[in-house]
Amino acid sequence: MKGFRGSLTLCSWMLALSAQAESRFPQPQFDTGHVVPEAYHPSVTAVVSEGTDVALLFVALCVATWLVHRVRSRFWILAFSLLCLVWFGFVRQGCFCPIGAIQNVAVAAWQGGGLAWGIAAFFALPLLFALLFGRVFCSAVCPLGALQDLFIVRPLRVPRTVNAVLRLIPLIVLLFGVVYTLNGAGYLICRTDPFVGLFRRSAPLPLLLTGMAVLLLGMVIARPYCRYFCPYAVLLEVCSRLAWEPIKITKATCINCRLCVGVCPVEAVEIPREIPSASTRAGRFRLFVRLLLLAPVLVIALTCGGWLAGGTLLAPAHPVVKTYEAMVQYTPETEALYPAVEAAKKQKLTRELLEVQAREITQRFRVGSAVAGGILGLIIALRILGLSQLRRRAEHEANRTNCIACGRCYPACPKNVKTIQ
């Protein structure tokens, strides 16, 4: 790597020399005394300073917490989410956001420093709030969530098994997105944000169409991005599961009227259940043991799968591997198809040098993806094992991981209406 950097520096130095030698036509001396102007280069225009940005996020999280836990009004949660949609979405225009910050934090933590503190704060604050108060960030602060929330018209029930399978996608995006970024292939998680084009009101057509499609899908499947794609939601779910003050449908005693079940768009209301009979429990236990034996198989299989996927799917996205592959396929007749080859020639990168680098990078991808696959297998195994565990539940409760604190159940609960009167 060091040699590579050294050769790059040498190349750019030589290029700089050749650029000076490029001066084919010397600049004239003007008889009229014409002064050679200098081009104007506008400075960076940030909407607000980093400190204000972080302060506003903190205030927004505090207000959202207050609305979700104290005011407990769907109307005000919605109103505040609109405000946040306008500010964090359409005014600030997306970057940086906690979802993308996962990658910045991962890269900087891997290298051991160098991250702007504002990005670090954007990553940590929503997680710490989730650890205390549940997913208040998802409820009213996140512009992506707020936008999708507006499009919920008639949410369908997603079958339990389909839901469980789809909920693996965010995990896969998180684990493999981090591997992808750490190996220098780019920020995959940012690339898959469907709404950034809408926030900026300017984007290539495919990006805009994807955003629209996700919003339209959101009419029948509530918050599709949040539930079945958002990698940050995985982290928020872990924190929210341990929340000190979780979201409560009602503060009064539940009368088990089931009204909240129907209004929840993300199927996060848990219905009461009794402890099953001894024979069922024995059956569950046998199932548990069998699944426990299955777990290592799952982990090993996914580790191998990750190894293969890393080499064949992820590594070719790395620019060096891409350039090397272009060089392999390159023939002088098809030169126009491979600008990367031209660029490599300009930077005096030979095929042999690139081959060594490409092989090294592919190997790194394989190892990283194998680790990610192993972790994925472990989490899937734990989720399956979690299914066999049953605890008695007397009331309707908001599921700690899935509840996004949208507040739709607050006005639906007759106990809440009574307290208002």
Next chain:
Amino acid sequence: MTGSKSPPTRRNLLSWLLRAGTGSVVAALVYRASGFHRSGRMVWQLDPRKCIQCGKCETACVLQPSAVKCTHGYAMCGYCKLCFGFFKPDAPRLDEAAENQICPTGAIARKFIEAPYFEYSIKEPLCTGCGLCVKSCANFGNGSLYLQVRHDRCKNCNTCRIAELCPAQAFVRVPEESPYLLKEKL
């Protein structure tokens, strides 16, 4: 606050330990990543020494038209009458008529200074960052025209879409305070 009122049971203690554990993992991660040092913001820029004018800047940017535009390093310019960055190689006549210009949007202005010298400047609102003039100027002229990310337009995406597609890997992050890589000053 239900959490604080519930009696100190083992379950309660365990959940507090888990909470503190998760919190410290987040804190440790952030500490290792930033060290809470105030490091300035970085912005995207295009290194004109690496650029091969492939044309991706025009199409790959999340903005339409692109945040990359042509800029003119006047200090490097030869003030040629026959400018390769201005005229098409097969231009029928050497005047400002559209059919003679290499720029598809007519974004280069040509101004007579004194015989035989002309000054060329970029009309930025018209420029799409296609790099046609840049390529021609680099191949046949002094290379005083080059592409730069314009920071009045750039949204400074967490990851620049052009950077990902750039075959020359010419996109780099530079400090916010000096956000340009000006060819005449490099």
